[in-house]
Amino acid sequence: MKQEQRKWRAEWIGDGGEGGARNEWRCYRREFELPEAAAAAEIAITADARYVLFVNGTLCGRGPVRSWPAEQSYNTHSVGHLLRKGTNTIAVLVISYGLSTFQYILGRGGLLAELEASLAGGGSFAIGTDASWETAQHAGYDRRTPRMSCQLGFSESVDARLSDGGWTTTGGTGAEQWKPARTIGRPGCDPWPKLVPSDIPSLTEEPVWPVRVESLKRVRPVSWTTALDIRNAMLPDSVGHANPVAFAGYVAFVVRASEAADATFGFLGGFGAFRGFGLNGQRFKTSEMEGQLPERYARIRLRQGDNFVWLETLGSEHGMGLHFGIDCDVPFEIVSPIAGAGVDGESPFALIGPFATRTYVDYQEQEQSSPLDDYKGFGGNKELDAGAFEGFDAYARVRDAASADDLRSLEDWIRPFPLELVATDSVFGKSVWKRSEESRPVPMELQAVCMAGPLPATVPAYPDGDTEFVLDFGKEWSGYIRFELDAPEGAMLDFYGYEYMRDGWRQDTYILDNTLRYASKEGWQKYESPVRRGLRYLMVTVRNASRPVRLIGVQIVQSNFPVAEIGRFHSSDPLLNDIWEISKHTTRLCMEDTFVDCPAYEQTFWVGDSRNEALVNYYVFGASDIVKRCLELVPGSSVQTPLFADQVPSGWSSVIPNWTFFWANACLEYAEHTGDREFARRIWPQVRFTLEHYLRKIDERGLLRHRGWNLLDWAPIDQPRDGIVTHQNAVFVGALRSAAKLAKLAGEADRGIPFAEASETLAQAINAFLWSEERQAYLDCIHADGRSSDIFSIQTQAVVYLNGIAEGTRKERLAAYLVEPPREFVQIGSPFMAFFYYEALAALGRYDIMLDDMRKHFGQMIEYEATTCWEMYPNFVENRPNPNMLTRSHCHAWSAAPGYFLGACVLGVRKETDGWSRVRVAPQPGDLKWARGAVPLPSGGRIDVAWRMEDEAGSRVFRLDVRAPEGVEVDLVAPDGYEPRMRLIRG
Structure with missing residues (x-):
């Protein structure tokens, strides 16, 4: 990251509390007098967690870009055009999550901002955050809204009757209760010891x-809904991280019905720890309820008066709340089962437990085993028994409770459920479940x-x-x-x-509360949400x-990293043209302040995904700054693990070794793509650091063994959490070779030699221990107990071939598998894995198979009217919990492979030297008749290509026109078997 460049006059300010409040929407404002009009002005600003900036009532900035707390990013916004002579107002809405997400690590809440202006008549003016600013909790936002997902913050509910936005303008303070802001400290104070300017431009707003x-x-709504944040109720300290947790416990309440009536209980979200409920002594397991997962419904009979209910929660949770509701024709109310509780603004729910808890960290260095791991709900298969945890007898007694009186013997385990963790309503629930x-x-x-x-x-x-x-x-x-x-x-x-x-069926977002509630004031009004969706x-x-x-x-105010659509592709096959278009649009939507996996469910910067996304971007948009920013964010996770995390910056301390290896490859690819040797020098020590730690995990056979998330593809390949995974070892070989090359670019070739040697040693071990002579293929893994896997997959063969590990007849055998995958092998399950498959096919020269595969799999997306690329193929049962469900995310940039390969292979444009000073254009037509398009150059400009196959007097003629800027050397190569008619045009 860049070093601090600014000498701040401003101070961090807050509300005087500890900060970091849960789901708080806090207003800050400062009126000031400007003696004359401004010639130019800018505001430097950052906040914990997120801000929306207004100047004289005009929204003019959002941020900050995601960053590690140790290097807090700030943005700079030009605002001179919004200032005027006389009274002006700077207003900032600061959103505090009060918990860690997949984009943000819990801090303390606060605002830092300063205005610097050059006046039209000469001179300057400056003002910064300090004790002269006012602050107030926004009166209109409901703080008791549910989490959007475990990856994101909170859904949104705003009441325009309580606050109409007048506080952002001069003279208007709205309905907020204002008080002086309190200073937190000077820039450099904890938890933000360093402030770093954003190294990317502001995102678009279209x-x-x-x-x-x-x-x-x-429609008619159901009677009542809510959502409970059971994770944070069971483990209050879990707000400090986003790691998975598991727990055993209950939530209890009483339904007080005005008369006996039939009712329906509905459970609507993706809360995985829900196991069922009890009503007046009768138990309803989730497996026995109606509906299709994750929706579950139970038709019950309420008696007049009090009906005692408990909800059983047992299992792992990452951060989703439990959305549920009750529909009934007679009036009822929800009251607390605890005598004297649930009044005067208290929660009507009771928490029973937790009787056991478990927090998981997804890498070997910090993961500690527990006796709980053998039991259902905690990762094992064993039924809960008295040996599972202390308090099991009390846990079991709750299931027999038929009334609130039956809880008296469990007083030590019962406490009120925190009201702030109870949603006022579930807009998601009412949107998907109607009477x-x-x-x-x-x-x-x-x-x-x-x-x-x-x-x-x-x-x-x-x-x-x-x-x-x-x-x-x-x-x-x-x-x-x-x-x-x-x-x-x-x-x-x-x-x-x-x-x-499609055809009347809606794919509801059960693991994403993608909702907004707006209560109107009287008359004409406008609203713009500050929450990205x-x-x-x-x-x-x-x-x-x-x-x-x-x-x-x-x-929708479309917001993404600002790019020009420089790359183009058009061919004789309309299907491939459509496939290229959805690849382009997908990549654009997944370029925010970093690459992200998807714009809906997560908006998370997944490190391994971004390697492929960067390559697509190079060929479609040509943006370099976003790639460098992503690569430089990754080493900040060394405070969590020396193996580097798989998504950053994030409160989930998770490692996928392949994702770190892909990052190392991407560092080399960026340095080669741009010719940026200074980047190579800066990033090389970080690559060396993490790969050295991975080399310490090599076992006595010379193979990498990792206990954790050993992922490559969403498919039933054998990639256990503990063992020697073949694809992981193969990708490690490639990463070690990339490290050696990067060291050379960084001017430290000698320090790269051990990595080159280690790669060859590891390749030899793969050939010695992971090849099955009987099956004539590389097995998927060796399990922790020493058992060789009996599963063989195309994924494993592809990455072994791609990383140059197989030789001789083994290499020939793998090539045959790639050309015609054996049916008994596990097939590719995601477009992400298809990227590596296409790389292997390109190395084989089988572009025809590549195009056919695109037509088959991406063509299926087009058949279903996709405008973006799906996260998964709908081939496997694992990917289709519902027969109508084709994929989880319908927009996932790890899937946009055609955006790269159609330019690199069909147009045939590839760099010959670092920085693209020399380019090779060698189109691979496959079965196409013609194609044309463009590929951006990293230094500016582009390569335009147009080729056509023709029959001319009995000869097969290949016409190729290439336009390139002056100063770029271009080699033109025609396909074998054609008479070339090629032109290079400058300009």
């Missing part, structure tokens, strides 16, 4: 309108909501029901929901974003409207 109203329904729904034709007047014009769309209103309509944005997008409407006071608009629907479809449900609601528009 309004995107929906293309159609897809459906319209009259009734009736489809209605979409009137043309409502389609006006999709039109970029002043004509408002009136939302139909129905007696005794709510109005639900679904907007289709035509493609997946990633950004911020924005809307403008005229509504009565108290109307409720629930927004729910999702990625996929990914979606194609947006369900909008209008509730409690006393008069019709009119919408001028609902938009």
Whole structure:
């Protein structure tokens, strides 16, 4: 990362508390007098965790970019055009998560900002955060909303009646209760010892309108819903990390019914530790309930008065809450089973336990075994018994409890469930579970909501029901929901974003609460969400409207790393053209302040994914800064593990060795792509550091053994958590070779020699111990007990071939497997793995097989109207818990391989020297008749290619035109068997 460059005048400020409050939306503001207009001005700003910056009421910045607390990033925003002579206002909304996510490590909450302006008449003006600023908790945001997912922060519920945004403007303080801000410390104070300027530009903000109203329904909601953060209730200290935890315990409450009635209990989210519930002494296991996982429903009979309920939680959880609800025709209330509790703003729920807890760290150096690991819910298969944990007898007695009185003997285990961990409502629950729904034709007047014009769309209103309509944005997008409407006071608009629907079936996001609730004030109003979301479809449900609601528009403010679409591809095959387009769009959506895996579920920078994403980006957009930023973020995880984490910066201390190895490869590829020797010198010590630690894990046979997450592909290959995994050893060979080459680029070739030698030694060990003479293939693994795997996969053969480990007849055998994969081998399960398969096919020269594979697998996506690339192939049972479900994420940049290979292979553009000073253009037509396109150059400009196959007087002619900038040497190569007609054009 860059070193600190700024001499700060400002101080960190907060609200005077300890900071880092859970799901807090805090306002800061400062009015000031400017003696004359500004010629130029900028605000340098950072916050813990996230900020939205306003100057005189105009939103002009978001941030900060993700970073490690030890090197806190700050952004700089130009604001001179927003300042005026006289009174001005800087206002900042700071969002504090109060827990660690996959993008953020828990800090303490706070704001640091300063304005520097050059005045039009000369002179300067400066102001920074200090005790003269005001602060207030935002009056409109509900802090009791559920987590969006274990990877992200919180969903959003805002009440415009309580705060209308007036606090961001001069003279308007809104309804907030303001007080002086408190100084936390000077820049350099804990937990932010170093401040580092962002090394990338601000992300784009491009309004995107929906293309159609897809459906319209009259719906009736279920009676009551909520969501419980059981993880943080069971393990309060878990807010400090995002590692998986496991626990055994219960949540109890009483349903007080006005009269006896039938009711339905619904459990709706992806909370994996839920095992069932009890009602008045009767037990309902999840396996016995109705519905398809993860939805579960139980039809029950409530008696008049009190009905005692317990929810059993046993198992592992990463951070999702339990969304559930009750639907009933008679009035009821939820009350506490603890005598005297649950009143005066207290929670109506009780926590029983935890009777046992377990926290997991995903790498060998810190993972400690536990007797619990043998039991169900904690990773084993053994049924719980008295030896599982102290308090098992009390745990078992809860299952027999038929009333709150039966809990009296368990007083030591019972306490109120914290109210802040109980959602006021579950918008997700009400969006996916309705008492009734009736489809209605979409009137043309409502389609006006999709039109970029002043004509408002009136939302139909129905007696005794709510109005639900679904907007289709035509493609997946990633950004911020924005809307403008005229509504009565108290109307409720629930927004729910999702990625996929087909023939009336909707793929609900059970492990993602992708919702926003907006309660309106009276009249015309605007709102723009500060929470990033990914979606194609947006369900909008209008509730409690006393008069019709009119919408001028609902938009997604598309936000991504600013890139130009320099790369192009067009060919005689329309299917391949469509495949290239979805690869491009996918990669763009997954370029935020780092590469991310997906814009919806996670928005996480996965280190291994980004290697492939960087290559696609090189050929489509040509951006280099984002790649360097990603590569330089990774070593910051050394505070968690010397093996480097698989997603950064993150509260989940997780390692996938292959992801670190792919990072080492990507460091070399970036240095070669850009010719940046200074980068090689800076990053080489970090590559050396982590690979040296991996070499310490080589066993007596000379093979790498790792206990942890040994992943390569989402497929049933044999990649156990403990053992010697062949694909991992093969990828390690390649990473060691990359390290040796990187050392040479860094000017330390001698220090790279041990890595080159280690790679050859490891390759020899792979050939000695991981080859099956009987099957004439490399086995998937050797298990921890010494047992050789009986599973053989294409994945293993592909990476062994790709990393140059097999020789002679073994190499020939692997080549035959790649050309015609044996049916008995495990087949490729994800487009991510297809990237390495295509690399191997390219090394074999079998471009025809590559194109056919693209047509088959990516063509299937096009058949299902995909606008982005799926995370998985729907080939395996593991990938299809529902027959309609084709993949989890419908937009995943690790899957965008065609964006690279169609440019590198079909157009045939590849670098011959570092920095692309010399380029080779050798198209591989396959069965195509013609193709044309462009590939960006890292120093600017591009290579334009157009080729065509022709028959001319009985000869097969290959016409190739290439346009390249001056100063770039270009070698033109025609395919074998064709008469070349080639031209190099400059300019």
